[in-house]
Amino acid sequence: MKNYRNRVLINIEKDTILSGIKEFEEILKKKLKENRLDEEIQVLETSTLGIRTSGISMVICPENICYENLKISDIDKIIEEHLLKGNILDELTVEPVKKRIIEYGLNPMDEKLQNKIVLSHNGVINPEKIDEYIAVGGYEAIGRIFKEKITPEQVVEIVKDSNLRGRGGAGFPTGVKWGFTLNTPAERKFIICNADEGEPGTFKDRLIMEGNPHRIIEGMIIAGYAVGASKGYIYIRGEYEISIKRFQIAIKQAYDYKLLGENIFESGFTFDIEIKKGAGAYVCGEETSLIESLEGKRGNPRIKPPFPGISGLWKYPTVVNNVETLANIAPIINNGADWFKGFGTERCPGTKVFTILGNVKYTGVVELPMGVTLREIIYGFGGGIEEGEEFKAVHLGGTAGAVYDESILDVSLDFDTLKEYDGMLGSGAVLVISNKVNMRDYLENVLLFFKHESCGQCSPCRIGTVKLHEMIRNIEKTDDKEKIMKSMIHLSDIMFKTSLCPLGQSLIFPVKSIFKYFGNEIKA
DSSP, X not given: OOOOSEEXXXXXXXXXXXXXXXXXXXXXXXXXXXXXXXXXXXXEEEOOOSBOOSSSOEEEETTTEEEOSOOGGGHHHIIIIIXXXXXXXXXXXXXXXXXXXXXXXXXXXSHHHHOOSTXXXXXXXXXXXXXXXXXXXXXXXXXXXXXTTOOXXXXXXXXXXXXXXXXXXXXXXXXXHHHHHHTSOOSOOEEEEEEOOOSTTOOHHXXXXXXXXXXXXXXXXXXXXXXXXXXXXXXXXXXXXXXXXHHHHHHHHHHHTTSSBSSXXXXXXXXXXXXXXXXXXXXXXXXXXXXXXHTTSXXXXXXXXXXXXXXXXXXXXXXXXXXXXXXXXXXXXXHOXXXXXXXXXXXXXXXXXXXXXXXXSSOEEEEEETTOBHHIIIIIISOSBOTTOOEEEEEESSTTSOEEOGGGTTSXXXXXXXXXXXXXXXXXXXXXXXXXXXXXXXXXXXXXXXXXXXXXXXXXXXXXXXXXXXXXXTGGGOSOHHHHHHHHHHHHHHHHHHOSSHHHHSXXXXXXXXXXXXXXXXXX
16 A cells, blocks of 8 residues: 555545535546645545534545535645645634543543544545555455364354444344354355444444445455355445445455455355345334345345244345444454453443434544443533533434433443333434424424334334324323323333334334423423
């Protein structure tokens, strides 16, 4: 990998493309060439990582200076002042996250703020260049497995010993899931990467894929070897055009380098990967609905058991892992289970990628160890609540998660602790709600979403989502609001116990929690 004096990281995503980032990048490269800087300064397309910026943005390394809201007219100024003279243009810079966390009282050199696993190379390498991924240790894990003749059983034990828990929301131990499929004899087995990110407020998988698709591919190859699968599918949300494009490039490169296909590393192991675009159904985030869709059917959930690990795609044993889960696999193989357990909490080791959004000053993505608190995320990284507003609530884990007041701010964020608070970590979305939001209106919007996304296969969800939405919409017309609230909790509980899949089972969390913490507001 060539050494450059500076690297200019251009943030390519849907929002910035609409802002004109492609034209900006083209003119920037042209101007650099005119100034004979194209051999000293590399322009690199990457994805948004960390706290989001506004409009056209770019990061200049190694100074790590971020500029936002850029116009084409700013290019000459940036080249003249920053890239030639070394002067930072303060009027165009984004307040550094480091400055915010210092002001909040956190130590920026604290290991928990420094160490990254999933996002360790995102924003550093070009996601469309396999050589850059290899230069930072990419595909070493699968190479090490074959070189050291680590058996599939040993790979599963390493993952099991790490106690990596699924990052899609449920938090089920990944090694245990792999073990089911490994120990199930079958002619064919499959690996599915669940990239159908449909949870409102969640965009962490998209940024992981856009920034480093090869990390996901390597995780799938290792998973395939571990359980005896020879075929993998990336089931990806159809709207994720950039992620799809980068996966297509990465898969082709992996085939060209013989990291996919027959006889990988002359080991006798064969593994192929194919992309399947989802059609936008929220319910297809559930693994059996996803599998039905992959088979060409309507995306409806299956009755479990049997679970996919035993009988999944076309009734063959199938491992379904989330994007973030698979992104942890190669680092665990390279560094060991004990290394991974050095992050996070004892029962929930590792890091978690959180999305910050809502009524905060700065939205975006942060990767922090399990056990971090909401107060640190919201005030340390999100910069606190928007000007003129006050903290009121936080919706944690996506639409299917619970809503809390300020009493949750100092609670450890991990799978087990949140169960004690009748909630779940879910996708890691942190939606901050200010005092200007009406909680009845908010709950109505949440229930409208579930009503719209219910597949209608089972009666509890098909009828229950409609009824719940109708009840909250009309609650202001009744004098006995407490009776309606009790009826909604009862109905949600029935749905939790009888619905086929997590969509219908999840409504109890937002309904019960909003009534618990904000019931007086709704009654008033």
